[in-house]
Amino acid sequence: xxxxxxxxxxxxxxxxxxxxxxxxxxxxxxxxxxxxxxxxxxxxxxxxxxxxxxxxxxxxxxxxxxxxxxxxxxxxxxxxxxxxxxxxxxxxxxxxxxxxxxxxxxxxxxxxxxxxxxxxxxxxxxxxxxxxxxxxxxxxxxxxxxxxxxxxxxxxxxxxxxxxxxxxxxxxxxxxxxxxxxxxxxxxxxxxxxxxxxxxxxxxxxxxxxxxxxxxxxxxxxxxxxxxxxxxxxxxxxxxxxxxxxxxxxxxxxxxxxxxxxxxxxx
Numbered sequence: 001x002x003x004x005x006x007x008x009x010x011x012x013x014x015x016x017x018x019x020x021x022x023x024x025x026x027x028x029x030x031x032x033x034x035x036x037x038x039x040x041x042x043x044x045x046x047x048x049x050x051x052x053x054x055x056x057x058x059x060x061x062x063x064x065x066x067x068x069x070x071x072x073x074x075x076x077x078x079x080x081x082x083x084x085x086x087x088x089x090x091x092x093x094x095x096x097x098x099x100x101x102x103x104x105x106x107x108x109x110x111x112x113x114x115x116x117x118x119x120x121x122x123x124x125x126x127x128x129x130x131x132x133x134x135x136x137x138x139x140x141x142x143x144x145x146x147x148x149x150x151x152x153x154x155x156x157x158x159x160x161x162x163x164x165x166x167x168x169x170x171x172x173x174x175x176x177x178x179x180x181x182x183x184x185x186x187x188x189x190x191x192x193x194x195x196x197x198x199x200x201x202x203x204x205x206x207x208x209x210x211x212x213x214x215x216x217x218x219x220x221x222x223x224x225x226x227x228x229x230x231x232x233x234x235x236x237x238x239x240x241x242x243x244x245x246x247x248x249x250x251x252x253x254x255x256x257x258x259x260x261x262x263x264x265x266x267x
Contacts, residue, residue, distance in 0.1 A: 094205060
């Protein structure tokens with residue numbers, strides 16, 4: 001399984017490219033945010049490759065990932081691949097994923113770089129069935145804030161609609177920023193990302209591709225059910241997440257033995 005982390009955003013609401021610390025390097029209880037994501041991934045024993053698409057502060061983030069790789073153990077050999085989005089200021093995460101399109105195959109988990117979820121939520125996504133399908137992590141909120149990505153599901157929790165444009169009073173929950181696709185669904189996702197970019201839609205969120213996948217195959221919601229998670233878009237988000245981040249970090253463990261990851265850079 002591959003872990004795909006789109007992390008090329010300029011973080012405008014958090015301070016933009018001039019901000020000294022990229023969001024995925026924001027310290028959360030003594031460790032960069034990305035460190036907690038990688039630590040959780042390493043304990044599952046399911047990932048063979050981590051693909052991180054980067055934009056601003058490319059060298060600083062790569063250096064941090066190299067430092068993390070030297071101290072983090074995995075159950076088997078893992079490669080951390082760093083891909084540079086040279087036009088991050090003029091594009092959105094659908095374009096970043098297009099740059100990593102050759103890796104959007106097989107069983108993939110996409111994890112937004114500014115999100116941290118409780119380990120139980122990651123396990124819940126990874127334990128879903130093996131059929132060709134997709135799963136999106138959803139927090140059941142009523143109503144969903146207007147500027148968030150809303151999800152509409154049917155009685156079986158199948159995703160019917162996803163997007164920011166959905167009216168708040170119609171959404172059944174908020175997309176958390178973590179999703180998984182098995183082989184067939186991943187292929188549809190990859191093709192849709194390519195089609196969006198080919199038609200000049202480089203400034204959209206990848207949730208537009210999830211919407212297309214949901215129209216062509218089974219995509220189900222995986223509910224947070226009260227387990228903690230947070231997203232950091234603004235300094236206020238960072239301050240507000242203090243209690244949740246402490247709770248999550250206390251649940252994150254680190255492998256004590258195993259293989260070290262290798263880091264490869266594509267610019």
